[in-house]
Amino acid sequence: MYERSVTAGEILIKEGDTGLGASELYVVKSGEFEVLERRQGINMRVNRKARGDCFGEVSLMYSCPRSATVAALQDSVVWVLERQVFRQYMQEVKETEASQVELFLNSVPLLASLSREEKLMLVDALEEQVFPAGTCIVRQGDPGDQFYIIKEGEAVVYQQTPQGMRTVNRLFKADFFGERALLTEEPRAASVEATTKLKVFVLARNRFVEILGPLYSLMAREKSPAVVTQRLMKLQTKGTPTHLPAEVLVKRKKRLRGGGETWEVVRARGHLDEVQELRASVPPGEKQPAQVVLTEGAILGGGAFSRVSIVTEETSGRQYAMKRMRKSAVVQCPEHVFCEQAITRNTAHPFCLRQYASFQDKLHLYFLFDLMPGGDLMDVLVAEARVIKRRIAQGAWKRACLAPKVKMLKGMDEGLARFYIASIVLALEYLHDNSIVYRDLKPENVFIDSQGFVKLGDFGFAKVLESGKRTYTFCGTPGYVAPENVLAHGYNTSVDWWGLGVLLYVLLTGRQPFSSPKTDDPMVVMRRIVDDNWRVKYPPYLSGQAKDLISRLLERKPTRRLGMLNGRAADIKRHKWFEGLDWEALEARKVEPPRRPRDDSAKRLRELTDNERKQKREPKETPEELQECEMVFADF
The missing domain is CATH 2.60.120.10 (Jelly Rolls)
Known part of the structure; x- marks a missing residue:
């Protein structure tokens, strides 16, 4: 940490900031500060910070806008700790400790x-x-x-x-x-x-x-x-899949200022995977790039840096989902883009989203994925969740049968959740067997196809781990991250099984396990996640088997967590909550999905389209920014 002097009246943190100052923790050495929150257009004082107090601790975990303004009431001095320094030292400490103990074991x-x-x-x-x-x-x-x-x-x-x-x-x-x-x-x-x-x-x-x-x-x-055979296999050279160079024309409708629409054609370059219908336009033996024409249709969704839309391939008429990312928005974290490209290009599992092509133009990067028109698991949860009334024995009411009924939120039925969770277990088992940690399991990242089956998607945080190695980057959504991730202790595939426990709780209850009593403060949530004495509360309608499975997945010590024991994923499959499930039939997609996608897609697509039209136009990049993007993504 290092000292920084702050003069009276100076603003140390500004509400909404996302720049360099949003990655620092402060400890007051001397002086006093006031904490202000903007409410109905007025800055209201909500707290004071004096010697020994700290603020901004969430910035050590991940990047997020500052939630309040902090200003000095008098000349003051603070100690400053930057996120990169904090996580670097935490990694060094844990790696040194692990190396020492490993030496003992040797x-x-x-x-x-x-x-x-x-x-x-x-x-x-x-x-x-x-x-x-x-x-x-x-x-x-x-x-x-x-x-x-x-x-x-x-x-x-x-x-x-x-x-x-x-x-x-x-x-x-x-x-x-x-x-x-x-x-x-x-x-x-x-x-x-x-x-x-x-x-x-x-x-x-x-x-x-x-x-x-x-x-x-x-x-x-x-x-x-x-074991001898396995060692020989490791010595053999593994071939990588070949990818065909391609020229891609993307046709999309463009709104005119005076009203009406016209067709705009964007020319991009990239690579196709082993998909015959996308190679149809390439004469046998020819070396020139394949030419593929894609017509862009309705919007499927979008995130902070991307949008996803339906596209139709002109030759075959087949539809895909096309993910488009603005280069300037992701140029500061290109490793996530390249990881997603490499992993989705090489995954081949019925419950993992597959990439068919990747290409780029001057301003954007594109991925071509399986079309998943049924939305995501959050859409299913919203449609299935309901408020129920249940008698609970509490206070003066010793017997539940005499107690008044209490309203509570209930998620989807356990049978439906079992189908979705079992599919995700198979997807994670496949990824872990291939040394891939997913790191961002949540309902919004599990997509539904036209038949009702699910696929794990959005591999932006996924990473290939070397055997015996750990990773230390903080990744994921605050309510879903594992304790070892929060504490920067280093982690491997253990974080995915923790995320599965959180996801199961969310699907069955309609709320997150570490957000009740209700809080919107991510630091409160993460303190609960790492606190051994903080216990998850289960609603009375959950079955005993469901509660047991969730509690064994939400084990704070990774080596005690279900999925990380000797049987790995097989231990989860053998759990009583899955009793009677035919895992082989499910993986072969021979099981009838218990829920078909509803016919409300048209309404959802209209809402997404309207929301995009209301958004601000994408910023124009400077020549220097364009040159940087071109250099960073030259090999995309």
Whole structure:
């Protein structure tokens, strides 16, 4: 952190700011500040900040407009912490800690058969304990079920023999004891006593088995034919799919100033994937780029930087969804665009959105995706949710049958939610098997096709993880992010299973689990997410199986979370809430969807079109900005 002086009357934070100042946390060293919020056109004082107080902490998580104005009431001094510095140091601290513990694990001969990725999973599972000097940690003859690694301090090992008690060893930092407990339940062969204050990492056998399975199976695995074959496969060169260069003409209607419409043709360049109908115009053996003509139709939706519309391919008549992004709007975070391009180009799963082409013109980037005319899961939730009345035993009413009825919001039926959640489990299992973490699971990113099946879409935050590696970038929506994401501890596919738990809760209740009691403050939500003592409340109409599944997915410790145990996604599939579901038939799309898309698409499309017309026109870029965009997206 560094100091910054603020003169009396100076505005340190301005409500609505999104620039550099929106990525800083402030701690008051001296002086005083007032916090102002604009209400009905007037700045109202809502708080004061004095020595020791902090403000702007949400900026350490992610970029969002400032929610209030902060001005100095007198000459003051603040300490400043920037988001990039904060997350860089958090990453360094966690990586150093993990490397140190991994080094300890590497010294244990019994764990030599584990891969690096498996050892890193154990790093997360280890729990720290502290023992005062003189404490007997392990007693000779007692059954053993825990393994210890010394983090700090010293201990002595002694044995009871016919000749009496004798010291057999002394243990220091990085030494370990009790490792046989991971393999068998045999009695302890010696006692271990702390000679100083002792800090140790502890791993119980049942936790080891939950995460990786029995140790004897892992030791035998190393010599199995399956492992040998897998190693040989990794040595083979993997080919990448070929993509055909293409010239794309996009025809769209343009409104004239004097009224009426005309057709505008935009010429773009890009690549097509292995789709025969899009290659129909290419003569066999010819080297010139394929030419594809797309006619743009109704709008399907849009986000902060993009809009999605229906397009029709002229040769085949097939319809697609075309996502268009303004280059200048995404030039500051091109890695998300290129990740989405690479991942959606190579995914091939019935419940993941597929990309058929990517191309660009002077101002825009384009993706061609599966057409999903049924909207998204949020549309389904809005249509299915309803207010119900339920008797609840509370206060003076000891019996629910005598209590007055209470109104409460109910989401979709569990049978419908089961169909959607099971499909997403299969999609996430496929992505994780291919080392892809999705990172932005929410109803708005799950789309419905014309038959009623779902596809996971919007892969802007998805990322390919190297084996055993973690990522530290804060990604996602505040109400859906996992604790390890909020705390910048580094994470892997664990965040997707947490997101699945939040999504299931939202679909069944119509509200987010960490927003009740109701709050619009993202920092309050994220504090609840990381607080072990804050408990999610379940409405009385949820089944016991649904509550159990949600609670096991919303486990704050990643190594205890369902989906991250030894069985991975199979553990979720075996949960009682999914009992009777034919997973193979579902993945083959042989199951009849329980809900067909409603015929309200015309109304929704009209609303989207009207909203776009009311929006401000896209800004004009300077020549310098256009040149920067051209350089950044030259390989798109």
